[in-house]
Amino acid sequence: MLPEKLRSFFTAAAGQNAAGGPGSPAGVSRVVPAGSFSARPSFHAAAPVTRQSRGLEQFFFNIRDIVGLSILDLSGATQENINFLTSLGHKIYSQDMMRSLDEAFGRDPAEQTNPSRIDYFLRTNFDYQPDTFDGALLWDSLQFMGPALLNATVDRLHDLMRPKSYLLAFFNAHDRVTEVMSHAFRIGDNQTILLAERGMRPTAQVFNNRNLEKLFGKFETVKFFLTRESLREVIVRR
């Protein structure tokens, strides 16, 4: 752990709830059909929703029958994710990427262009040895990064992930929205996630298939699951 990481962690202003809001799996109030995605204004304190995820299903399918993996989870530490991943015999590296983004850049993607701040961000949040991770659950964190930060982060992830490993990321594919709801993600089972809203955030750029293929150009393969409401679930193989 770098000293900067520790300092920023303890001195940062109060950020998002790492656990992603109130409630527990038992408190699920409504179920959204497979492929749908709930996005509502941040001022509406919504109850968490459950959602089927083909991307998550594919992710766990790809690592089935394997134990002892190192999985990066950028949704922040939650009891559900810890229980699920450790029950599979894996080791978790947990981090709240939305909070880290706020600490480093605030909420304006325009602030994410300063090279020294990008470097600081990478040093404080991705300070791991190369080939550390066998899988990464990035959730929706990448879509809130500006192009410079995003490319630097993906390059860093490429270094940190082992060959043949997989990462899962979600992108809103709608090209006419300037902000989308961010979520905390809790794993229900290998194909179900529980989403807790964390407020609207400006999106830094449009993500279509071509952009994503270019973004993950250093990786071996990219697979898309386009769901309703213009949400792309992306499985990328290192």
Place this chain on the structure above:
Amino acid sequence: MSSTPYRLPDTDPRNTATIGKSVKIIGQIFTKEDLYVDGDVEGTIESQENKVTVGPNGRVQASIRAREVVILGQVQGNVEAADKVDLRKDAKLVGDIASGRISIEDGALFKGSIDIRRRSRKPVRKPVVGAPSPVPAGPVVASPVPAGGFGIKR
């Protein structure tokens, strides 16, 4: 009439060593009884057979090794517990956790890795089909991803 300024969670004061919130200790702490830290500690804390609790005012920059660790305050350092690590609401932990069990309340902040060590579990090493020997220090694959089973769109 009670004037206790704060409650010691789940601890018996008669069997618990306490570092008060106005106390700062730099160095190594070894104890054979439960320890409650509500002050500042820099160094290491070791209480192999007992419980270490970091109170809401506690600021610990130390590795902690104990039977059970409960955190209500702030900890920078690795935490190793034979039995359980318990992160309460408003707890902040930057460091790696190795424990038999872990409990994280909503509102707790954690940054690091979590390694669940089950006491009786032996390392599971499933053989790779057709492979002469397992890959050292890497994940063990029991069945490879089937060719063509991963739809590629480029």
